[in-house]
Every structure is written in C-alpha cells, then in structure tokens.
Amino acid sequence: MTQLSKRIRVLIVDDCVCIRTTLRAMLNGDEYVVVGELSSGEKLLSTIEMLDPDIICLDHLLPNKDGMHLLGEIRTAYPNLPVVMIxxxxxxxxxxxAAMLGIDGFIYKPFSQKKIFDVLQEITHAKKQLMILTRKYNSFPEDDTFHTTAVVADDSRTVRRLLITILTQMGIEVVGEAYDGMQATELVAEHKPDIACLDFDxxxxxxxxxxxxxxxxNDTTKIVMTTTLASRKLLKLAVSAGAAGFIIKPFYPETLKQNISRILKS
Known part of the structure; x- marks a missing residue:
C-alpha cells in the first residue's frame, strides 16, 4: 500500500482560491491529502466518481449551484460519503x-488548522469504525443485550449512523434520530425512550x-451527552442539568458499549 493510499483523501469545493490554497496547505501531510479542487459544483459528481475522495469540504456559497443544492445531489448519488460545509x-x-440534508460537520471561517483537524478527525474516525462494524457484525452476548429503546441526536450524519449501529448491536431499538436539539426534545417526548444520546453542539x-x-x-429517560469538548465546567453543567453520563468523541465502539451498559444497569 502506498503512502498516498494510506492518507485520507479530501476534495475541496470553494470558489475562493485563497480558501482552497489555505485548506490545501493545512491539510496536505501525513494524515490527509487533497486529491482535487473545484471552484464550482458543475462537475462535482463526475469529479467524485473519478477521484474517489474519502471526504468533501464544500463551500456554502458557490456560483450556479449553492452548497445546499450540491449536498442534496451528493446524498442522492453517494449517500455514505461524508461532507463538511465551509x-x-x-x-x-x-x-x-444542512443537518436535515445530511451534512457531517461545519468548518467556520475564519478557521484554524486545529479546528479543521478536529472536525475531520471526528467524522473520518466515525466512518472508519462504522466500516469495521458493518464488515463484521459484532453483537453482544445474549446475556448482555438490552431490550430497551433509544433516541440519538447528533448533527453529523456519520456519527449518528455509528451510534445507531452500535446501539442496535446491543439489542437497543433506536426509535428516533435527531439532527438538532429541538427535534431531539420532540422525539424524546413522543417515544419516552430508556436512554438518549445527546450531542452538546x-x-x-x-x-x-x-x-x-x-x-x-421527563425524569426517567437516561441522558448520555456526547462531546468533543471535555471541559470540567461543561461536564459539571450537564450533570447539574440531569445528565447520566458522557461519551467523549471520537469514541470507539467498545468504549461506547461499556459506558451505555453501565448507565443502563445503574
């Protein structure tokens, strides 16, 4: 396997040459490689087919077709390809x-290299773990399965898919999937699940x-907060509001299973 094939392949779509140049300089290295750049979305689908990227960085405002329109096209043609909106x-x-259309994350301008890496790492890690789980179904032993229900809330489509896959393997029925906080409250009120995984952001x-x-x-549903921001102040705030536990992203399936098991048994 070549060094190029080991790195995560990124396609950048932005009409600003300065943004494309900055992203390319920040990303090209041991972990990521920019395999292509586009200034508009006119040839986006054919470029995806030709370059086979692992993730797309897509500008919100583009000539002819805006980012939202293109996101819809990507989701139709490549439903499992992660997309980050700039x-x-x-x-x-x-x-x-964007969350409703299936976005996986946002890069907000002005951005830093650390912020870009944090966003991409969470998504690409989740995608990798999801691929491992779907290749080899690794269900819990019968004695450790939970015949319970759950709601999952995260604005990243790939992270939601990973959470749902793990919970399903644990014997937990996911009765609701939310991409924003308001939708999460409505789904929990409707289904009254045993547990809910709720992203901070x-x-x-x-x-x-x-x-x-x-x-x-509702004082019965156990709420597990998921976050990339493991600050003591934030965690203390969540506990005081009624959280039963925390999952720090990016997470591994076994870590999530152990934490969910402990919370459900407590």
Missing part, C-alpha cells in the same frame, strides 16, 4: 437545513438546553 455564517437556519437548540427541557418533562 461557511462564514452562524445562521442556525442554515445549520438546521446541536443546531437550533444546543444539547444543554435540550437536556433541561427534557428533564422538565
């Missing part, structure tokens, strides 16, 4: 619509706000 906007409506309503609303109406 944007300078913090509009929650944009985040909501959700559009429309963040995880802490969603947790407080859920707790005001």
């Amino acid at each position: 944007t300078g906007s913090d509009d929650t409506t944009l985040q909501h619509v 959700l559009p429309m309503m963040n995880g802490i706000e969603a947790l407080k609303i859920i707790r005001s109406k």
